[in-house]
Amino acid sequence: MKVDKTPLEGWLLKKIKGGTAGGECLTPEMIRGYQLDKIRETLDLAVRQSPFYGRRLKGWSGGDIAALEDLTRLPFTTAEDIKENPLKFLCVSQDEISRVVTLQSSGTGGESKRLYFTREDQEHIIDFFHYGMACLVDPGDRVLILLPGRLPGSVGDLLRSGLERLGAVPVPHGPVTDPEATLQVMRQEQVDSLVGIPTQVLALARCREDPGKPAAPRLKSMLLTTDHVPGSIAKILRRTWGCPVFNHYGMTEMGLGGAVECRALAGYHLREADLYFEIIDPATGKTVPEGQYGEVVFTTLTRKGMPLLRYRTGDVSRFIPGPCPCGTVMRRLESVRGRLSGKVRLGGNVFITMADLDQAIFPLDGVLNFTAGVSREKETDCLRLEITAADWAGPELAARARAAVESLPDIKRALESGALKVEISSGREGDKFNTGTAKRTIKDLRNAGVN
Ligand SMILES: [Zn+2]
Structure with missing residues (x-):
């Protein structure tokens, strides 16, 4: 079946060529050349104007980046860096900031994160939403x-x-x-x-x-x-x-929008005009070979208020090798599998992720949402799920959820070895819905002195 090419390709060509594109076609070389120029500009801006990068990247300038690969010589930026002092990232005066977004930490006692956007930054977001929504x-x-x-x-x-x-x-x-x-x-x-x-x-x-x-x-x-x-x-x-259900991948740090699927629904096309993406090995920090899984890292290309260089998202994904069925030259990112921090060890060699639990729990009729946490009781780990159920869901929902969780192979093994207990409770939706801005992760309470 013929699928329409992602409208993001026309958008990217427009951003690269301005009004001069004529009948030109987008090529991977054009994308890389544009991104290299923008990375250099962003590095110059950040080193010159932002107190954080001025110190962190002292002595660096855009001219030091001769090829995209040279970007890997720069250190990463982390969520902790932003939490510590977000104002130090600013490259403009605070008067020029038109929007501040505060992200509450999902962990206990964590500091909140602040992101700042200028009017021009917001204009880039609207422009991406315009073309991104044209996908569907x-x-x-x-x-x-x-x-x-x-x-x-x-x-x-x-x-x-x-x-x-x-x-x-x-x-x-x-x-x-x-x-x-x-x-x-x-x-x-x-x-x-x-x-x-x-x-x-x-x-x-x-x-x-x-x-x-x-x-x-x-x-x-x-x-x-x-x-x-x-x-x-x-x-x-x-x-x-x-x-059809289209997925959008994004976070506030990216400037809200990050990547969106085309009609082929075979992976996200990235917001390549505004963001440069890398996949790295989270342990070594090195770029992984094309097609392998790793942590998603991005650099902003057009952000003026608070540019970010090599920001570690903590999300796990990979670039999908080969062309998209829609026929674009743009790359594809696979649907994000979950968070690095989302993998929780349950005794022995058993690991569990929120994605595993999502696949087991959401198909159960009557489930609206759930949270998961692991605590330690004496020598046994306890996986606790709290399910928000629809008003009409029957009382047997908790039992069905238990059966679904216990049928996960890793959970089954841990239960058999006696290293794990599973507790499931189910409550009504009431009037409170999770607005979903917090990342879905399994809360590990074993080393936090809680419980
Ligand atoms: Zn496509």
Whole structure:
């Protein structure tokens, strides 16, 4: 089947060539040349203007980067660096900052992280949203935005602007707090598509309304956005709404947008005009050979307020070798598998990740969301799952979840060896939904002095 080429290719060509592209085609050499120029500019800007990089990269200048490979000589930037003193990253005066995003740490006692954006930085975000949304939305389509959008410059607000430029009709809504009410809005507004966080859209799919009401309309497409989209959720949503489910990979540090799937749904195409991606071995820091898994690292190419050089995301993925079925020359990143920190050892040689648990738990009818933690009780590790269940879910949900978790091969082995206990509790959704901004990880409480 012939699949339309990702609209990101035209976007990238426009960014590289400006108005002078003519009938030219994008080539990998053009992308690399552009990215090299932008890395040099960014390095010069950061060393000159940001107190953090001025000290960290003293003596460096853009001229030291003769080829993209030379970037690997620069040290990494980490989340801890930003937490320590985010203002030291600024390359402009604080008056020129039009948006500050504060990210609360998901861990206990962790400091929050602050990211700063100028108006120009926000313009780049809108531009990426415009072309990124063209992957799944056509002009005239009505698109429900289930992301926070009340404040100017918030993700929902920038997405609204991007959709307007595309000629689509944004329907701002904000995070789901009452699934039934949101379904009602979908019917009234006759939406064609939606953008949301996986667990929130799952809550919509699993909302069983009054049977007298007309069924929610079918959708043309939907976009799930987060760092890691559980494959089991995407499958349920595809079935429920009868439409393709596109994934977007992004985080605030990237400038909200990072990468989005094309209609081939075979990996993300990256926001290559604004970000340069690397995959590194998290243990050695060395670049891994093409196609191998490692940690995703990115460098901003156009950011003016708070550029980041070689920022470690903690996400695990790889570049998919070979061309995309859509025929673009742009690279593809595989769907992010989870977080480096998300791998938890349960005695012996048994490891478990949130992605493993996601695959076991989300397919169970009635599950809306869950959290997972590991604690130690005497000599035994205890894996504790707290499930948020739909109102209509039966009391046997916890037992079904237990069976699903215990059938995971690694868990099974740990249980048999007596090194592990599994505890599962299930509660009603109430009025509180996880808005999903915190990363989904297994909380390891064994060495934290908790419990
Ligand atoms: Zn493609």
